[in-house]
Amino acid sequence: MNSAMLENETQNQNETAVQPTHENHNSKIISAMNTEIDPKTGLPLLKDVHFADFAVSDSLKSRLAAAGFNTPTPVQAKAIPPALEGNDILATASTGTGKTLSFLIPMIERMDANSVPSSKGKRGPIRSLILLPTRELAMQVLEAYAKISPQAKSDSVLVCGGLSENIQLDQLGRGPRLVVATPGRLEDFLRRRQVNLGSVEMLVLDEVDRMLDMGFLPAIRRIVGALPRTRQTMCYSATLDANITEIVRDYVQKPVRVEIGTTSKPSDRVELRVYTVMQDQKLGLLNQMLKEEEGTFLVFSRTKHGADRIAKKLEKLGHDAEVIHGDRSQSQRTAALKGFSTGKHRILVATDVAARGIDVKDIAHVVNYDLPNASDDFVHRIGRTGRAGQKGVATTFVMPQERSDARKMERDLKIKFEWREADKNLEKEERNRPLDLATAPVDALLQMESRAWRTGDTSAERQAGAAAPYRGSGSGFRSRSGSGFSGGARPGGQGGRASSNRPGTSRSGPARRGR
Secondary structure (H helix, E strand, C coil): CCHHHHHHHHHHHHHHHHCCCCHHHHHHHHHHHCCCECCCCCCECCCCCCHHHCCCCHHHHHHHHHCCCCCCCHHHHHHHHHHHCCCCEEEEECCCCCHHHHHHHHHHHHHHHCCCCCCCCCCCCCCEEEECCCHHHHHHHHHHHHHHCCCHHHHEEEECCCCCHHHHHHHHCCCCCEEEECHHHHHHHHHCCCCCCCCCCEEEECCHHHHHHCCCHHHHHHHHHCCCCCCEEEEEECCCCHHHHHHHCCCCCCCEEEEECCCCCCCCCEEEEEEECCHHHHHHHHHHHHHHCCCCEEEECCEHHHHHHHHHHHHHCCCCEEEECCCCCHHHHHHHHHHHHCCCCCEEEECHHHHCCCCCCCCCEEEECCCCCCHHHHHHHHCCCCCCCCCEEEEEEECHHHHHHHHHHHHHHCCCCEEEECCCCCCCCCCCCCCCCCCCCHHHHHHHHHHHHHHCCCHHHHHHHHHCCCCCECCECCCCCCCCCCCCCCCCEECCCCECCECCCCCCCCCCCCC
């Protein structure tokens, strides 16, 4: 089939899908949402609205019910009806609002209703594509898909870095109808002509803001350029500033705008605490909190090295902790997430980039062991708790020299912290113990010198990096500069926007493959 015939066929399918259907069902859902607003969350209260009210097949309704999905969340109630009618969607919603089902349901309904059987001797075309910033998020989307699609294992493929390339290529060769991917690996396959996206009817861009922050824009542009122009597109972003709006505008046509809750500040369901504490007493304070308070803890460290150190120290104190960051293998990250979500591990220590893939229910506490590098990273961290109507606690450790930066965060995000002073008698952590030069063996001194020469990272520099001030202007915060390192080249660092292998924070920087 030539490209013109393919485009005409895709356009006919799109035109069929765009025809309004079941208007009574949709108007019932919309009117029910407009009746009352929850004063605590600011979200519409859904009364007498169920998934059975959506204009989907009886088979899909049965599968949703069997999976325990009965009442839609506000983002699902607002996005699904227009998406079922074939409209493009541009949505902003807080973390944990049920975005995944809001695009999976219209996608499954469309693929089931307009099935495209494989030609004799030929594999079926890829009909739907979902792009996300991290492997963990991609895996979670496939898990949700498997709950409501009986043939999920045979008709869907995960394409991302960190997993076997040959296995992914083999699965693509079997003709899946859905591909869930991170941009770097998919763009690589596309460049090598290992994948054909010419029949994609529906595209989902999830967490657009984060994909741009991670430098995936060039890869996204190449991928979207390989898709039919007549496709349906659904875009989701936690924030929608002018820069993101300008980019997304190229991908959607007359989109239905869906906006749920406040996306530029932490949820009102989260209690925001700040402890003023010295660097060497942070571990003691965390240990005290773990002993006095119940529930799971998600602890954020600014660097990969710091995350490893915190987890090891907690283990020595008798706590069950796991760690997740960019240097961990995919199997290690998957095992850590599974152990944390099932309750095997009470504590998960994470860096910002790795934490993008964390979608775990009922996290009781989020602890900012180190201040984040940007205000939106703070909002994202806090968004891991207080999800789906639950309440949560977020505690931020602030050293005395960081007070002004935390106050500025309050002003920028228009939030109010509950300020507390840490107990001055907390046990102090012994870090970078000084070496007695008079008694130290000569070979120990030589080892220290060679180690510093090889890595260019002395103990003093690491300490300076950990204690460097949190600076910012405008709506965000610049990277710490007190450590003597510039831009994102912090030793062993993995911050929110800037990481050690990606200079600067430009949204349009080079794509980072292998996510």
